[in-house]
Amino acid sequence: MTRSDLVDLLAERFAQLTHRDAELAVKTILDALSEALESGHRVEIRGFGSFSVSHRPARIGRNPRSGEQVVVPEKRMPHFKPGKSLRLLVDQSTEGTIDAPLDAAS
Numbered sequence: 001m002t003r004s005d006l007v008d009l010l011a012e013r014f015a016q017l018t019h020r021d022a023e024l025a026v027k028t029i030l031d032a033l034s035e036a037l038e039s040g041h042r043v044e045i046r047g048f049g050s051f052s053v054s055h056r057p058a059r060i061g062r063n064p065r066s067g068e069q070v071v072v073p074e075k076r077m078p079h080f081k082p083g084k085s086l087r088l089l090v091d092q093s094t095e096g097t098i099d100a101p102l103d104a105a106s
Contacts, residue, residue, distance in 0.1 A: 003030075037078055049082040 001009075003026060010022035017025070036043050037053055044050040058074040082090070 040076075045083075047083055047085045049080055049086055052079050052081070053077070054079040 007019065007023045007026050010025065011017055011019045014022070033043050033051060037051060040053055042050060042052045053076050056075050056077055059072050061070045061072045062068065063070050
């Protein structure tokens with residue numbers, strides 16, 4: 001699902017919201033989430049999951065093409081941990097589909 005799909009779904013589901021209002025609501029929520037993570041805060045949405053910032057220390061990596069050592073700087077990365085109810089919901093919805101072929105067209 002893309003951002004525009006989410007906006008369309010909200011506008012359809014809630015008749016009192018115009019498409020523009022739904023778009024503003026989605027933008028506001030995502031902006032607030034981004035700002036909180038940028039500030040280093042943790043965001044928890046009960047029943048869905050939590051967003052946090054993880055720290056990756058600096059390390060020595062290798063250039064795969066030349067094999068030369070490269071210094072990889074430290075960085076902060078967003079991290080999502082799904083809540084228990086979301087994990088169970090996804091797990092139940094995928095039961096029996098693991099053996100399905102990856103490319104159904106062939």
